[in-house]
Amino acid sequence: MQATMEKPLLELRDVAKVFRLASGEVTAIENISLAMNAGELVALVGPSGSGKTTLLNIIGSLDRPTHGDVCLQGERIDTLSEERLVRFRREKFSYIFQDARPLRMLNVLENTLLPFNFFKPADRNGKLKEEGIEIIRSLGLGHRLYHMPNQLSGGEIQRVAIARALITRPLVILADEPTANLDRENRLFVIQTFRNLTREKGLTIVFSTHDLEMAGIADRVLHLQDGTLVKVEDGDCCPCPSN
Numbered sequence: 281m282q283a284t285m286e287k288p289l290l291e292l293r294d295v296a297k298v299f300r301l302a303s304g305e306v307t308a309i310e311n312i313s314l315a316m317n318a319g320e321l322v323a324l325v326g327p328s329g330s331g332k333t334t335l336l337n338i339i340g341s342l343d344r345p346t347h348g349d350v351c352l353q354g355e356r357i358d359t360l361s362e363e364r365l366v367r368f369r370r371e372k373f374s375y376i377f378q379d380a381r382p383l384r385m386l387n388v389l390e391n392t393l394l395p396f397n398f399f400k401p402a403d404r405n406g407k408l409k410e411e412g413i414e415i416i417r418s419l420g421l422g423h424r425l426y427h428m429p430n431q432l433s434g435g436e437i438q439r440v441a442i443a444r445a446l447i448t449r450p451l452v453i454l455a456d457e458p459t460a461n462l463d464r465e466n467r468l469f470v471i472q473t474f475r476n477l478t479r480e481k482g483l484t485i486v487f488s489t490h491d492l493e494m495a496g497i498a499d500r501v502l503h504l505q506d507g508t509l510v511k512v513e514d515g516d517c518c519p520c521p522s523n
């Protein structure tokens with residue numbers, strides 16, 4: 281982390297999201313202000329319907345707030361044109377979802393490199409495959425490079441999702457319940473990996489979870505209830521041996 285960096289990497293100021301439906305309005309989140317620094321691992325917890333996914337989508341610019349500002353590196357992103365936002369998203373964010381679905385007809389390496397079917401970073405021509413292999417190996421999947429998704433366990437599939445999130449070298453990874461379908465060993469692997477990535481590579485990672493043990497591994501835990509931030513606490517020191 282740079283000592284000279286004054287502004288937080290990510291900042292939300294008085295953010296609200298109201299969904300307007302034929303049957304009326306739903307306020308999914310409101311009065312949310314928060315700041316995150318580079319290299320932070322942040323957990324979002326709260327009951328079902330408390331606004332975790334809505335907040336993640338707004339932080340990751342997948343959705344726009346109906347009130348308030350969202351800034352990344354000091355620049356407002358909630359007001360960008362759709363075209364600029366698409367580019368911004370590709371360059372700065374990666375997403376991991378609960379139900380990671382690698383494409384069935386592609387192997388592990390091809391799935392990892394999938395983002396580059398849609399855009400090509402000029403400075404990395406020719407090196408992508410090697411980088412992909414290195415990332416997959418770093419996630420303990422080196423022996424599965426050319427396996428197809430139907431030959432993988434749920435934990436391995438989630439690692440492919442992490443590999444794919446890393447290959448674009450994002451600043452921020454948003455993960456919506458990334459461990460929900462995994463057993464404890466694999467849950468720990470995923471969150472420990474997040475922790476290592478924030479510490480060693482300065483990535484910022486925000487994940488939602490219903491599992492307080494996993495949340496406790498984060499640097500900070502944000503508690504949502506009925507769409508508002510009711511508590512912010514430091515995560516406990518890691519309760520499990522590092523991998």
Ligand SMILES: Nc1ncnc2c1ncn2[C@@H]1O[C@H](COP(=O)(O)OP(=O)(O)OP(=O)(O)O)[C@@H](O)[C@H]1O
Nearest residue numbers: 299306307308326327328329330331332333334335
């Ligand atoms: N597209 C939408 N249209 C209308 N209401 C929505 C929409 N998305 C979310 N909501 C409402 O916003 C509130 C927050 O939903 P959200 O999905 O963010 O909760 P969550 O904390 O992620 O829940 P879970 O733990 O079940 O995933 C809920 O009342 C939900 O019904």
Ligand SMILES: [Mg+2]
Nearest residue numbers: 332333334456
């Ligand atoms: Mg959700």
